[in-house]
Amino acid sequence: MLPKILTVPHMMTESAQRWPEAIAIEEGEHKISYRQLDALRMQAARAVMALGVEAGDRVAVWAPNQWEWIVAALGLQTAGAVLVPINTRMKGMEAADIIKRSGAKVLFIAGDFLGSYYPDMLQGQDMGDLSHTVVLRDARGSDKTWEQFMALAEQVPEADACARMDAVHPDSLADLMFTSGTTGRSKGVMSVHSAVVQAFDSWSNVVTLGPGDRYLIINPFFHSFGYKAGWFSALLRGAAILPCAVFDAETVLKLINEKKISFLPGPPTLYLTMLSSPKLKDYDISSLRVAVTGAATIPPVLIQRMRDELGFKVVVTAYGLTECGGCATVCDPSEDAETIATTSGRAIPGIELRCIDEAGKPVPAGSAGEIVIRGYCVMKGYMDDEEGTREAIDSEGWLHTGDVGILDERGNLRITDRLKDMFIVGGFNCYPAEVEKLLSVHPAIAQVAVVGVPDERMGEVGCAFVLLKEGAQLDEKGLIAWSRENMSNYKVPRYVRIEKAFPTNASGKVLKRELRDGFKP
Incomplete structure (x- = not known):
């Protein structure tokens, strides 16, 4: 193909x-x-x-x-x-x-x-x-x-x-x-x-995308999931693209019913929202054939519910990041629900994948290490940033992802942690440093630390811990409203905690883990 x-x-x-x-x-x-x-x-x-x-x-x-x-x-x-x-x-x-x-x-x-x-x-x-x-x-x-x-x-x-x-x-x-x-x-x-x-030829092969499929693309075109795994893959395979500009559960169910959608990738929140819709039984969704998801830990029961209640014949999980074109691994659709839910599958053909220790040596199967990727999918580099490129891609061509994972004996990858502070909000990567930079321009804020905290629907959301300038007044509602005016929605903290002081180590670095561990909704 x-x-x-x-x-x-x-x-x-x-x-x-x-x-x-x-x-x-x-x-x-x-x-x-x-x-x-x-x-x-x-x-x-x-x-x-x-x-x-x-x-x-x-x-x-x-x-x-x-x-x-x-x-x-x-x-x-x-x-x-x-x-x-x-x-x-x-x-x-x-x-x-x-x-x-x-x-x-x-x-x-x-x-x-x-x-x-x-x-x-x-x-x-x-x-x-x-x-x-x-x-x-x-x-x-x-x-x-x-x-x-x-x-x-x-x-x-x-x-x-x-x-x-x-x-x-x-x-x-x-x-x-x-x-x-x-x-x-x-x-x-x-x-x-x-x-x-x-x-994405390899990706399309594994996920069985082909002529006759009707692909409802909810993942935004500005993201690799909506662009490369979206309209590009559909055109590569002769499928029909049905663009969806805004996600709404009832609208999506209606489109599946009326347009006979067969192919519906998305983050876990997409399927959870569909499953919780009171209108689910009102629509014929029997045309659904393939779901592709990832970007968060997925309970095996969700995979089973997607098969049983949403009728998907094929449910696949995958892993990737922008620096490797959005795709590095895909799970075999024939795997059991546990494997699909708890791993992101094996490396796509032609791509090497390792988990390494701090010395850069591969760790044994079953042991945790930083995920590194090498092959044709790795980016050419960061624009106008040679130093950043050298930090990301080592002299042997390995892309250091900053994610921690475990490879099993069959080569299936399980994401376990992040070396970086990044958290994922409904499928979107959210970096605390970026949100902190945006929040720091607020006239009432002296210092801010952002961490990801669990959320039943979105997987994770941001919580901003804030130190106020002397004499300044600011509350949770006010900062969230200001954030909605000044940053992308997924970056907006869902929680704000006004603090008197931050826990720090001997060098003055904020101990974000203590903030995260002490968080209460």
Whole structure:
């Protein structure tokens, strides 16, 4: 199934030839065949070139899951540009920082979404080299519309776009994805085309994604789960993509019933919410075939309930991080519920996986060690950060994940802990240092320490322990409200504790474990 040339645009060319009349994207009543999507991709590539985008230039997309997102991404990658997805939960200051640091020349942006007109959030922000903004839907005033953008294709001959695509090679940069960092600033992860194609061809094989599947993509396109394991994998395998912009249990159940959804990956919270819905029995969900989950500890009973109550024939768990393209291991669907729930499976073909001790030596099967990964899926490096790249990837090419795990004798990986303080909120990696940096600008805060605490629905959520400036007034409700105005929703602490002092060690370092252990909801 691998395309002859391991790039995203060449994959699309071959898929369009293989399944020309099959539905590639279905959103509401709007249906796009593989043949039509291929034509739209080429039109978008020509339009991007008309805006002056050259090979290697960065182009950002800040919008929810919708068909234009996919066309824009395929078009810019066909033109040799590098895709920069931006988290839709970010506020204007956060998004502008990524636009500027990436050097993006063009931005595809949402119009009205979640009660905000996204271009308004960027007013007054420094966005560096950005020269063109295209509003995908519901543009206001003089803002450039999607239709106006696509019309620019007339200025560039198709032969020029084909030549640009032919110049895209497997080792060309495909995307620049910003991941939250332990130092308080996100890092730009650079991945090449061949890594995307090879890893998710293997992933698609294991999870049995194929023609005829109808894939409801709830995982956001700005995330590897929604982009690489999402629409890219669907197009690689001839499946139909049904984008879902916002998760709501009843809406999802209705779509499964009406659209005969067969393929539904997501974090454990997705399935828990569906199972707890009082409307579950009101819908026919018998079309469901495959679930892929991970990103949190999963009780075996959930796997069994997904099979028994939601009707999934295949339930698979996986493990990955942005630095390895989002995919390193996948669990064999034929495994028992205990193995699927408690492990993330084995390394995908062509990828090496080890658990090592502090000296860098592999630990025996059954022993805990830091998870390290080597192979084609490992990032090219962090953008403009040679030191960070050297810290992440050692001289032998091993990516140090910062996660602690155990490999069993069959090579199945079980995640046991984290070397870093990162915690996972409903499938999203949340780094305390980044949240602390955002909270520290609050005028009442003298010092803040953020830890992850257990949450029945989300897996983990943040708790901010706060020391106030002398004479300042602030309560839990006030800080949470301020946080919602200034940071992505998943980063907002669900709990705030105003403290008189922090426990520290002899060198003055805050003992976060003591804060975490003393937490009470």
